[in-house]
Amino acid sequence: MxxxxxxxxxxxxxxxxxxxxxxxxxxxxxxxxxxxxxxxxxxxxxxxxxxxxxxxxxxxxxxxxxFIPAAVGLMVSWQSLESILLQVIVITLISTVLVMVVAGKITQWIVYRKEGHQDERDVI
Structure with a gap:
């Protein structure tokens, strides 16, 4: 219950x-x-x-x-996706790397601030 x-x-x-x-x-x-x-x-x-x-x-x-329904949806719409597959892969790779870099930098900044560092140049 x-x-x-x-x-x-x-x-x-x-x-x-x-x-x-x-x-x-x-x-x-x-x-x-x-x-x-x-x-x-x-x-x-x-x-x-x-x-x-x-x-x-x-x-x-x-x-x-x-995520299974989303994967099935991709398989069902493969005909539409096939013509722009290269663009989708490139956009996915670029956005994934960008999100990882930004999240890493923000995490580093938060950790340094929490440890008492005040100079932001140490992080970037």
Whole structure:
């Protein structure tokens, strides 16, 4: 019963994210609204981590299975994708490297700041 309650909390917050997506006229996915709402509720203590931890861990463990429909969708639309495959590969590689570099630099900056370094030139 504990898992049903935890899943219900997560599902409720996701539903509120969907409602916010339809109300707020910004081009932000509903899942982002739900994630931000969950973060706010966890930080403020309205929801404690213990109230959703086991179900959250379970959902993260099964996350790879959630990519199966997307992979099947790619296989189904292969005819359309085949003509622009090279462009898609190049864009994917460039954006992946860019995201890795930016995330690494930001992480380094945060770690250096946390350790007491004030000079940003040490990081970059």
């Amino acid at each position: 504990k898992y049903v309650r935890q899943f219900g909390i997560i599902l409720g917050i996701t539903f509120i994210g969907e409602i916010l997506n339809s109300i707020v006229p910004l081009p932000i996915p509903a899942s982002i609204y739900g994630l931000v709402l969950m973060l706010i509720l966890l930080v403020t203590g309205v929801i404690r981590l213990e109230q959703i931890k086991e179900t959250g861990v379970f959902l993260i463990e099964i996350m790879p299975m959630m």
